[in-house]
Amino acid sequence: MSDRRCINDNCQSKPKCKLFAAQKNMCDYYNVVYMPDRQVCGACMQKCIIYFDRIGRRFKNGQCILDDRYPKKQSVIIELSDSDDDNAVDNYTEPSTENPDPQIAELNTSLSTIIQDSVEPLFKRQKELCESYLISEKAKLVAGKEQIDNLVDQVDLAIGKLYNNLYKFDSQRKFKYDPEISIFENLDDDVPIVLTKTLPGLLDDLPEEGLLIRHLLKVGDKVYGMKRSQMHPWIEATIKSAVSDTYFNILFDDGGEKVLNYKNLAYIDATSHAQYPVGSRVIAKFQDMNIQLTDKFYVGVIGEPPKKFNNFRYMIFFDDGYTQYAYHKNIRLVCGESPNVCDDLHENIRESVKTYLRNYPERPMVKFNKKQVVRTELRNLWCSAKVKNIDASLVQLKFLDMKVEHTEWMYRGSNRLSPIYNQLNSNNQDKRVRGTVLTDVNKLLNRPYIVIENLTEDEKSVDIDNSDNTQKPHRSNGVIKSIEIPANCPKPLPYKHHECSHFCMLWVHYDYSQTKCMNVLTIPLHYGFTRSVLTDEKLKLRKVMYTTPCGLNIDDEDKMYNYLKLTSYGNSQMTMDLFNFDYLVNPLSWFTVPKVFIRIQDISYEMEFKPISVFNSLNDLVPDHIKYITKRITSPNVNLNIDPKFLCGCDCIDNCEDKNKCSCWQLTYEGPKNYPAIFKDHGSVGYSFKRLHKQVITGIFECNSNCKCKKTCLNRVVQEPLKTSLQLFLTETKGWGVRTLTDIPKGSFVCTFLGVVRTEKDADNDFSLNWGEYLADLDFLDTVEEIKDGYESYVVQTEIEDESEDESEDYTSSSDDEEFNPSWAIKSKMSMFESRMSLRKNLQNTNTKSDGKHELSKLNTQQKVESKNTSLLSYLDKDRGIYTLDAKVNGNIGRYFNHSCDPNIFIQNVFIDTHDLRFPWVSYFALSNIRAGTELAWDYNYMIGSVKDKRLMCHCGSKNCKGRLL
Numbered sequence: 013m014s015d016r017r018c019i020n021d022n023c024q025s026k027p028k029c030k031l032f033a034a035q036k037n038m039c040d041y042y043n044v045v046y047m048p049d050r051q052v053c054g055a056c057m058q059k060c061i062i063y064f065d066r067i068g069r070r071f072k073n074g075q076c077i078l079d080d081r082y083p084k085k086q087s088v089i090i091e092l093s094d095s096d097d098d099n100a101v102d103n104y105t106e107p108s109t110e111n112p113d114p115q116i117a118e119l120n121t122s123l124s125t126i127i128q129d130s131v132e133p134l135f136k137r138q139k140e141l142c143e144s145y146l147i148s149e150k151a152k153l154v155a156g157k158e159q160i161d162n163l164v165d166q167v168d169l170a171i172g173k174l175y176n177n178l179y180k181f182d183s184q185r186k187f188k189y190d191p192e193i194s195i196f197e198n199l200d201d202d203v204p205i206v207l208t209k210t211l212p213g214l215l216d217d218l219p220e221e222g223l224l225i226r227h228l229l230k231v232g233d234k235v236y237g238m239k240r241s242q243m244h245p246w247i248e249a250t251i252k253s254a255v256s257d258t259y260f261n262i263l264f265d266d267g268g269e270k271v272l273n274y275k276n277l278a279y280i281d282a283t284s285h286a287q288y289p290v291g292s293r294v295i296a297k298f299q300d301m302n303i304q305l306t307d308k309f310y311v312g313v314i315g316e317p318p319k320k321f322n323n324f325r326y327m328i329f330f331d332d333g334y335t336q337y338a339y340h341k342n343i344r345l346v347c348g349e350s351p352n353v354c355d356d357l358h359e360n361i362r363e364s365v366k367t368y369l370r371n372y373p374e375r376p377m378v379k380f381n382k383k384q385v386v387r388t389e390l391r392n393l394w395c396s397a398k399v400k401n402i403d404a405s406l407v408q409l410k411f412l413d414m415k416v417e418h419t420e421w422m423y424r425g426s427n428r429l430s431p432i433y434n435q436l437n438s439n440n441q442d443k444r445v446r447g448t449v450l451t452d453v454n455k456l457l458n459r460p461y462i463v464i465e466n467l468t469e470d471e472k473s474v475d476i477d478n479s480d481n482t483q484k485p486h487r488s489n490g491v492i493k494s495i496e497i498p499a500n501c502p503k504p505l506p507y508k509h510h511e512c513s514h515f516c517m518l519w520v521h522y523d524y525s526q527t528k529c530m531n532v533l534t535i536p537l538h539y540g541f542t543r544s545v546l547t548d549e550k551l552k553l554r555k556v557m558y559t560t561p562c563g564l565n566i567d568d569e570d571k572m573y574n575y576l577k578l579t580s581y582g583n584s585q586m587t588m589d590l591f592n593f594d595y596l597v598n599p600l601s602w603f604t605v606p607k608v609f610i611r612i613q614d615i616s617y618e619m620e621f622k623p624i625s626v627f628n629s630l631n632d633l634v635p636d637h638i639k640y641i642t643k644r645i646t647s648p649n650v651n652l653n654i655d656p657k658f659l660c661g662c663d664c665i666d667n668c669e670d671k672n673k674c675s676c677w678q679l680t681y682e683g684p685k686n687y688p689a690i691f692k693d694h695g696s697v698g699y700s701f702k703r704l705h706k707q708v709i710t711g712i713f714e715c716n717s718n719c720k721c722k723k724t725c726l727n728r729v730v731q732e733p734l735k736t737s738l739q740l741f742l743t744e745t746k747g748w749g750v751r752t753l754t755d756i757p758k759g760s761f762v763c764t765f766l767g768v769v770r771t772e773k774d775a776d777n778d779f780s781l782n783w784g785e786y787l788a789d790l791d792f793l794d795t796v797e798e799i800k801d802g803y804e805s806y807v808v809q810t811e812i813e814d815e816s817e818d819e820s821e822d823y824t825s826s827s828d829d830e831e832f833n834p835s836w837a838i839k840s841k842m843s844m845f846e847s848r849m850s851l852r853k854n855l856q857n858t859n860t861k862s863d864g865k866h867e868l869s870k871l872n873t874q875q876k877v878e879s880k881n882t883s884l885l886s887y888l889d890k891d892r893g894i895y896t897l898d899a900k901v902n903g904n905i906g907r908y909f910n911h912s913c914d915p916n917i918f919i920q921n922v923f924i925d926t927h928d929l930r931f932p933w934v935s936y937f938a939l940s941n942i943r944a945g946t947e948l949a950w951d952y953n954y955m956i957g958s959v960k961d962k963r964l965m966c967h968c969g970s971k972n973c974k975g976r977l978l
């Protein structure tokens with residue numbers, strides 16, 4: 013039996029003082045549950061009586077009883093442990109008030125009436141008083157809260173400013189470029205890569221940009237003059253006399269006199285105070301990396317200003333058809349030019365330069381890769397030429413199957429290159445463009461493809477660190493912090509030899525539903541695993557090691573998979589996407605932003621498994637309202653059948669581990685079998701431990717509701733709830749964008765793109781209002797078709813390329829015409845062999861240049877090789893339509909991903925709830941390891957110029973930015 017004691021927990025009376033029975037109001041006062049055996053000491057009882065007496069008087073006097081001092085309430089009612097009977101509380105019942113005696117009952121009623129009549133006005137008054145008291149107290153609290161909120165905001169703002177100031181330094185850094193020289197390095201006989209090395213003093217001659225001033229010519233001035241024609245070198249001369257303001261009598265140094273217009277004269281030295289702008293008429297020394305330099309000046313026009321990417325050289329379109337780079341010191345300004353400089357050019361280049369200058373700074377250029385073969389016009393025939401070198405905007409091509417080796421430097425935007433020619437002659441308007449999922453087939457087949465390069469002022473020259481912007485976090489407004497795993501999380505036990513079983517994991521109580529707020533890669537670290545990066549100093553190797561809850565060390569995916577399999581129990585098996593063995597990925601990285609800029613805590617309003625916050629540090633805006641969805645929906649006229657009856661599933665009971673036995677994996681494998689050259693390593697097609705390292709153009713078929721396998725099977729990825737921690741944020745130039753708050757390992761599933769499935773026609777009706785920025789065409793079938801067509805020509809091309817690799821090239825013909833491979837030389841319809849070769853040939857007699865035979869193209873037409881293949885699409889009914897996902901009004905986070913010319917995520921078509929090839933799930937996967945804080949962006953693959961009257965500049969900021977989106 014415990015000692016009896018006073019109900020006041022803070023009682024100051026002596027322990028053995030007299031105690032009295034405590035009434036209910038006294039228990040209330042001291043905040044303990046009333047029970048009949050509660051006791052109170054005299055002093056504490058006295059305090060109570062005084063209090064209630066005072067309250068009673070206030071009540072009687074019509075004063076508010078709430079503003080009196082009442083003992084501070086505890087958050088929990090104190091349970092005194094001195095009761096003899098632990099069940100006393102449960103057993104206690106209020107004394108019964110029922111009295112069967114009718115007289116007493118009548119008395120009771122009249123007493124109630126008396127009390128009611130006399131006390132009710134007091135109660136009423138008291139109620140009003142209490143109400144107004146509470147209102148004023150609430151107002152005080154609200155004001156106090158506001159004050160605190162303001163203080164917090166101010167602190168956050170100050171932190172935000174500090175961040176900005178801290179990182180402003182980076183963006184404001186001024187870098188002075190070191191002068192550089194290009195060095196060509198041969199790698200495995202492939203295309204040499206242009207390296208840049210510092211060469212002091214080279215840039216000393218390059219003036220700043222500014223106003224170009226042409227000074228007036230006077231008698232006695234030394235000049236260069238056009239002695240013969242625009243095709244010939246200009247010769248040093250002296251002005252003998254002025255015939256008019258613009259005509260001068262010239263005495264050439266090598267003899268002879270001529271009257272020349274000032275447009276045919278050039279200043280003798282390069283002492284210009286400003287750089288020559290694009291479109292300036294100049295003469296320049298012919299210079300070629302592979303050919304001996306000449307001392308002769310030829311006339312041309314500046315096509316490209318000196319920039320870091322071109323090694324601070326000007327690109328010059330010469331009148332004789334060559335395009336070359338030249339340093340400032342090797343260029344001289346022509347003394348006069350027409351208002352439209354193109355009027356001064358030789359007619360052979362006039363039109364193409366005119367088009368070039370009209371579109372400048374945007375230029376369609378062919379993007380080349382190693383060893384590629386491109387169809388190129390030579391002497392009005394289409395020939396195969398192999399890429400030898402690339403130097404900024406120029407490519408050096410070696411023509412194949414020529415009896416006499418023929419190489420030539422060419423501008424990458426020349427219409428003598430078939431990709432440019434084809435684009436000029438094709439009608440892009442009838443191609444669909446909207447957020448297409450279509451993969452660039454040329455890119456995929458490793459063939460040259462066109463990019464629009466943009467030479468704006470702030471272009472490549474400000475790209476100071478040559479790094480890939482999209483892969484780097486936007487540090488402003490946030491910093492990467494390290495997540496701390498709470499100390500009370502289970503830790504691995506010391507390893508003792510044992511056979512692993514579910515007991516190894518049982519004690520950590522893993523429950524995926526509890527991991528909502530965890531970075532997915534930290535989940536194992538909360539449940540008994542540790543992860544360390546080990547460094548072998550000697551071998552300079554690093555590797556990741558996980559220690560399991562039972563103390564086992566695991567350093568690769570296979571072992572981890574086996575461990576998880578052995579230790580799984582019930583449904584609580586950890587999945588492989590919670591683990592990563594790349595030491596460059598840090599599971600503890602967390603991109604942290606000042607709270608004050610979080611405008612919405614979760615744009616999905618808890619519809620996603622992970623909250624997606626909205627961050628805006630630029631203004632107060634929040635994204636326009638959309639109906640957030642987590643499943644695609646269909647418009648009424650779309651017949652999408654997701655009845656499981658129309659799906660086939662697998663019978664696997666091994667978590668679909670044996671891919672050869674799983675019928676769903678087999679569906680994924682079937683597609684690429686037809687394209688062995690594209691999917692070289694056939695075994696690696698599709699998911700590998702829940703990650704996708706390469707796009708499968710022919711689609712992925714996941715396990716589905718008809719399959720016998722478990723939800724944790726390796727072939728279920730896209731169907732799982734959102735696992736990546738994403739944030740929607742306002743960018744400075746692209747509207748809203750999405751970034752990751754954690755590191756994402758290469759190949760990880762990011763999320764899907766959801767919207768309303770509509771017919772293309774239906775979506776087109778809206779096109780004029782909204783050109784389709786939130787539409788993604790479901791053009792899976794189209795892509796596969798295009799790959800099929802492209803693949804067949806690829807096979808032909810590869811064969812030719814392989815033949816050309818052969819050392820023992822077999823030249824069977826000696827005639828000029830037959831120098832070209834007949835299978836590739838497609839004769840243009842223009843008159844055969846309208847040779848302008850003679851232009852340069854003549855020059856070759858007078859200068860040291862020995863290569864680069866060149867003639868200008870007047871290509872107008874080209875025979876098109878029609879595909880004889882039967883289209884897959886033709887098997888579908890004529891109403892098959894192309895369907896579109898419209899995320900304008902209904903959508904998910906996938907609708908906010910911006911475009912990047914250097915993307916870090918890619919699109920994959922996945923089939924889950926239907927095997928109808930018209931309705932894949934459009935899903936995003938990580939193309940590379942992505943650091944916390946980095947914006948996620950994919951390549952929209954829009955066709956530039958395909959939407960009439962719509963121009964959209966690209967602000968992706970990547971090194972390879974093409975400049976335009978549309």
Ligand SMILES: C[S@@+](CC[C@H](N)C(=O)[O-])C[C@H]1O[C@@H](n2cnc3c(N)ncnc32)[C@H](O)[C@@H]1O
Nearest residue numbers: 746747748785907908909910911965966967968
């Ligand atoms: C699918 S939405 C992406 C989300 C969009 N930024 C927003 O605020 O809702 C596509 C639109 O974003 C903008 N955008 C995306 N990538 C861009 C880029 N690299 N440069 C400029 N604008 C871009 C364009 O306005 C484009 O029409």
